[in-house]
Amino acid sequence: xxxxxxxxxxxxxxxxxxxxxxxxxxxxxxxxxxxxxxxxxxxxxxxxxxxxxxxxxxxxxxxxxxxxxxxxxxxxxxxxxxxxxxxxxxxxxxxxxxxxxxxxxxxxxxxxxxxxxxxxxxxxxxxxxxxxxxxxxxxxxxxxxxxxxxxxxxxxxxxxxxxxxxxxxxxxxxxxxxxxxxxxxxxxxxxxxxxxxxxxxxxxxxxxxxxxxxxxxxxxxxxxxxxxxxxxxxxxxxxxxxxxxxxxxxxxxxxxxxxxxxxxxxxxxxxxxxxxxxxxxxxxxxxxxxxxx
Numbered sequence: 001x002x003x004x005x006x007x008x009x010x011x012x013x014x015x016x017x018x019x020x021x022x023x024x025x026x027x028x029x030x031x032x033x034x035x036x037x038x039x040x041x042x043x044x045x046x047x048x049x050x051x052x053x054x055x056x057x058x059x060x061x062x063x064x065x066x067x068x069x070x071x072x073x074x075x076x077x078x079x080x081x082x083x084x085x086x087x088x089x090x091x092x093x094x095x096x097x098x099x100x101x102x103x104x105x106x107x108x109x110x111x112x113x114x115x116x117x118x119x120x121x122x123x124x125x126x127x128x129x130x131x132x133x134x135x136x137x138x139x140x141x142x143x144x145x146x147x148x149x150x151x152x153x154x155x156x157x158x159x160x161x162x163x164x165x166x167x168x169x170x171x172x173x174x175x176x177x178x179x180x181x182x183x184x185x186x187x188x189x190x191x192x193x194x195x196x197x198x199x200x201x202x203x204x205x206x207x208x209x210x211x212x213x214x215x216x217x218x219x220x221x222x223x224x225x226x227x228x229x230x231x232x233x234x235x236x237x238x239x240x241x242x243x244x245x246x247x248x249x250x251x252x253x254x255x256x257x258x259x260x261x262x263x264x265x266x267x268x269x270x271x272x273x274x275x276x277x278x279x280x281x282x283x284x285x286x287x288x289x290x291x292x293x
Contacts, residue, residue: 010027010030010031010066010104010105012104013102013104014104015095015098015099015103015104015105015106016104016105016106017095017105017106017107017108018105018106018107018108019107019108019109019110019113020109020113021109021113021114021150021154024068024105024107024154024155025154025155025156027105028066028068028105028155028156028157029156031066032156035064036064036065036066037061037063037064037065037066037158037159038065038066038068038155038156038157038158038159039058039059039061039065039066039067039068039157039158039159039160039161040058040067040068040069040070040151040152040155040157040159040160040161040184041054041055041058041067041068041069041070041103041160041161042070042072042147042148042151042160042162043069043070043071043072043094044071044072044073044074044087044202045071045072045073045088045089045090045091045094045202046087046088046089046090046094046202046205047093047094047097047098047202048192048200048201048202048204049192049200050163050165050191050192050199050200050201051097051163052097052100052101053163053189053190053192054161054162054163054189055067055069055097055098055101055102055103055161056101056102057161057187057189058103058159058161059101059102059103061159065158066104066105067102067103067104067105068103068104068105068106068107068155068157069098069103069105069106069107070106070107070108070109070151070155071091071094071106071107071108072107072108072109072114072147073087073089074114074143074144074147075111075115075143076115076122076139076142076143076144076146076147077139077140077141077143077144077147078140078143079137079138079139079140082137083203083206087202088202088205091108107151107154107155114147114150121146122142122143122145122146123142123145123146123149123176124142125141125142125144125145125172125176126172126175126179128168128171128172128175128261128262129141129142129145129168129172131256131262132168132254132256132258132262132275132277133168133169133277133286134168135254136253136254136277141168141169141172144169144172144173145172145173145176148160148173148176149176149180149182152177152182152184153182156184157184158183158184158185159184159185159186159187160173160184160185160186160187161187161189162186162187162188162189163188163189163190163191163192164188164189164190164191164288165191165192165199165200165201165286165287165288166286167273167275167288168262168275170186170188171260171261171262173186174186174188191287191288193219194216196216196219197216197219197220197223198212198215198216198218198219199218199219199285199286199287201285201286203283203284203285204283204285206281206282206283207280207281207283208281211249211280211281211283214247214249214250214280215280215283215285217243217244217246217247217250218244218250218276218278218285218287219287220243221239221240221241221243221244221255221276222240222274222276222287222288222289223289224239224240224242224243225237225239225240225257225274225289225291226274226289226290226291227239229272229291229292229293230293232268232293233257233266233268233272233293236257236272236274236291236293237255237257240255240274240276241255244276244278249280249281250278250279250280251278251279251280252276252277252278253277253278253279253284254275254276254277255274255275255276256274256275256276257272257273257274257275257291258272258273258275259271259272259273260272260273260290266291266293267293268293269293270292270293271290271291271292271293272290272291272292272293273288273289273290273291274288274289274290274291275287275288276288
């Protein structure tokens with residue numbers, strides 16, 4: 001019989017933390033050998049209700065599953081002048097959230113654990129990584145895919161859960177797993193929003209009260225575009241752009257309508273994705289919705 005001791009201290013219903021890749025890999029390997037399935041929720045911390053929804057979805061997976069939450073502020077996905085140093089890191093609150101949602105393992109590596117001295121191999125995102133977020137944040141998705149690939153190999157999850165708010169990230173991670181034959185199923189979880197529609201994000205804490213009120217314009221624009229989707233792609237973009245133009249405080253970086261795999265030409269009668277990115281003050285926000293043309 002497998003005991004908690006042989007599983008690296010794991011015990012059902014008790015949250016344990018692990019700081020090195022070897023530690024967490026040893027625990028998840030032992031759990032798999034005991035017949036458990038491993039679910040992974042990769043995060044950069046500053047957990048909010050959206051992250052909690054990811055954990056709850058992982059916990060609802062049928063069968064004998066164990067949920068692992070990784071918390072790692074990944075320097076490779078931050079560009080020059082971005083908010084790496086000020087990115088929120090409320091570790092105690094994050095661990096409390098993990099415990100409340102029933103996660104059983106938390107992986108808390110340091111930068112030196114994930115990127116030992118001399119490590120310089122990265123994952124190339126491909127052409128879908130050069131558009132939208134990739135165009136405005138060069139190198140961002142190479143950093144994202146590199147850390148996700150490492151987490152997939154370290155934790156070896158059966159399933160990993162990602163939010164649809166970062167839709168381009170979700171599609172690229174899904175494609176990476178397929179292209180590189182990584183045996184992890186990638187599951188997207190719908191965006192969690194405030195009552196007025198603002199998508200939850202760890203960066204929302206940067207918004208002043210005035211900026212917070214203006215930021216909901218992004219969701220209003222997406223909703224306006226989706227509402228007239230039957231009139232075709234041009235009408236969708238025109239309606240969304242009209243709403244964005246009503247808020248001069250927003251500095252729009254892109255508004256795009258793509259096919260579900262981020263291709264440039266969604267076809268009438270098919271599903272599409274309407275995506276937007278904008279800055280308000282010093283804060284950069286993204287959002288997206290599904291559209292039925």
